Amino acid sequence: MAILDLNTLNALKESAGADFVDELMDAFIKDSIQQMEKLRGALETGDADTFRRAAHTIKSNALTFGAEDLAVLARELEMLGRDKNLEAGNRLEVLKEAFELLQSELLSLK
Amino acid sequence: MxxxxxxxxxxxxxxxxxxxxxxxxxxxxxxxxxxxxxxxxxxxxxxxxxxxxxxxxxxxxxxxxxxxxxxxxxxxxxxxxxxxxxxxxxxxxxxxxxxxxxxxxxxxxxxxxxxxxxxxxxxxxxxxxxxxxxxxxxxxxxxxTFTTREVAEELLRDGFSLGGQMVTATVLISDIRSFTTITESQAPSDSIELLNQYFSMMFDAITQNGGIVNQIVGDGVLAVFGAPIYYDDHRERAVKAGLQMLEQLKVFNQNQLAQGKTPIQIGIGITSGEMVAGYTGTQNRAIYTCIGDTVNLADRIQEYTKEALRPLLIDENTRRGLAPEYKLEDLGRIVFKGKNQAVNVFAVIGG
Known part of the structure; x- marks a missing residue:
């Protein structure tokens, strides 16, 4: 388990081009912030479906970059949403921390 | 390179x-x-x-x-x-x-x-x-090019192989009366145009009713209903197509007359029964065709329209597949050339 699996990221750069991956990182960071807002909003309104979807999107994107830690945390949230059990505890904060770690790691690699 | x-x-x-x-x-x-x-x-x-x-x-x-x-x-x-x-x-x-x-x-x-x-x-x-x-x-x-898109889809899904099999189906054969006389009285390009218009009318009637045009020989058309895709109502479909052909021919002839051209008459023979049907040719060039007594009989009956002075004739087997509302005229039992047994022939007057 790692914040970022460099093999995945390098393979992505190799196939899609480094410039494109820079662009993709920006889109990912912007999108993740939106999805985390959705998670918070869905938690407040008890909207399990929106919660599940937002978590699913974060997980899916994390896997694209090889962000394993973030993917595991997002997957746990996705499962909660799927089971209509939004007892998330402090998991949203944990997810946010993992995301911020990843964000600085990604930006350092640009 | x-x-x-x-x-x-x-x-x-x-x-x-x-x-x-x-x-x-x-x-x-x-x-x-x-x-x-x-x-x-x-x-x-x-x-x-x-x-x-x-x-x-x-x-x-x-x-x-x-x-x-x-x-x-x-x-x-x-x-x-x-x-x-x-x-x-x-x-x-x-x-x-x-x-x-x-x-x-x-x-x-x-x-x-x-x-x-x-x-x-x-x-x-x-x-x-x-x-x-x-x-x-x-x-x-x-x-x-040869069939309806529904039949084409079936063929694509299930594929085809060369070789015949016994099927129960209905055959429709149509022919233009005195086409040779018509071709002699007009320019060759006019004859081709006439044929093209005629075929496109006939093909529409056949394919709209689920038939496949198997062969075009001169001005004659051979179509089969119920094979390679089986329909329970193959007999009725063929008769419907025949009636539709005659309806369209009426319109066609009105146009011909309006343009000072010769109207045409056709004869249609329809028979049902067992026949050997299948793809014949090579893997590069194959046609779906059918052979057998049922097909020969359709041709005889089609010829008989000249004598009977009725444009659409069917055999007993085809009649059995028709709903009672079809208006038929029993022409009695006819012995055709090359056949031992008499065949009961009916003229279809209306659907």
Whole structure:
């Protein structure tokens, strides 16, 4: 388990081009912030479906970059949403921390 | 040209990527565009389906988990649409959705890819699907020259092999009366034009009723109903086609007269029963044809329209397949040349 699996990221750069991956990182960071807002909003309104979807999107994107830690945390949230059990505890904060770690790691690699 | 150059890059195609996830859309589009394809995207199932209906795409990459309309619903809508059904759909999904993917492939999705999508697998699957589509399109074009698109689809699905089999079906043979006299009295180009107009009318009547035109010999047409695709009502379909041919001929003759040209008369013979039907020829050039007593009898009955002075004649077997509302005239039992047994012949007066 790692914040970022460099093999995945390098393979992505190799196939899609480094410039494109820079662009993709920006889109990912912007999108993740939106999805985390959705998670918070869905938690407040008890909207399990929106919660599940937002978590699913974060997980899916994390896997694209090889962000394993973030993917595991997002997957746990996705499962909660799927089971209509939004007892998330402090998991949203944990997810946010993992995301911020990843964000600085990604930006350092640009 | 270098005979051992690297493999040719795939033919550019129009592809639709449907995914609610921005990052997935970007990554997929990028990969496909790098292979020279033209890519459009949609953010949910409904938008995807609308674009797919109007955009003349060659292939769709379809996410399963989506808001508004999910990939499963989009796939079902496409498979129920005659035109969209021809275009390959590759499902894209997360690893955990493998059950849903299996369901999609069973339903008729062409293939699937798990996300994050590996670009090499993506290229291979898209390339293979496009190639299969290209071959199917070619076959379809060929089949459609001879038959209805419904029959063509059946043939494409089930394939065909050379060789005959015994089938129960209905044969329709039509012929223009005194066509030789007509051709002698007008310019050859006029005769060809007349034939073309005539055939297009006759073919419409045949294919609209589910028949296949097997042979055109001179001005004669041989069509079969109920094979290679079996219909329970093959006899009624053939008679309907015959009546439709006569109706269309009336209109055609009115036009001919209006233009100072000769009207034409036709004779139609219809018989039902067992015959040997199948593809004959070679794998490169094959036609679907049928042979046997039933077919010979149809030709005899068709000839007999001249004597009977009725344009549409059927045999006893065909009559048995008709609903009571068909108006028939019993012409009695006729012994035809080369046949031992008399055959009961009926003229169809109306449907």
């Amino acid at each position: 270098n005979p051992i150059s690297k493999p040719a890059s795939p033919e550019p195609a129009r592809l639709l990527v449907v995914d609610d996830n921005t990052i997935n859309r970007m990554v997929l589009s990028r990969s496909l565009e790098q292979d020279g394809h033209i890519v459009e995207t949609a953010e949910n199932g409904r938008e995807g389906l609308e674009k797919f209906r109007t955009g003349s795409f060659d292939l769709m990459l379809l996410d399963i988990e989506m808001p508004v309309m999910n990939g499963f619903e989009v796939l079902e809508a496409c498979l129920n649409d005659f035109d969209l059904r021809q275009i390959p759909i590759i499902m894209t999904s997360a690893m955990e959705e493998i059950d849903a993917v299996v369901k999609c492939v069973e339903l008729g999705a062409e293939d699937y890819l798990t996300k994050p999508v590996n670009p090499i697998l993506l290229r291979a699957r898209v390339g293979a699907s496009l190639e299969k589509k290209r071959l199917r399109d070619e076959q379809r074009k060929l089949f459609r």
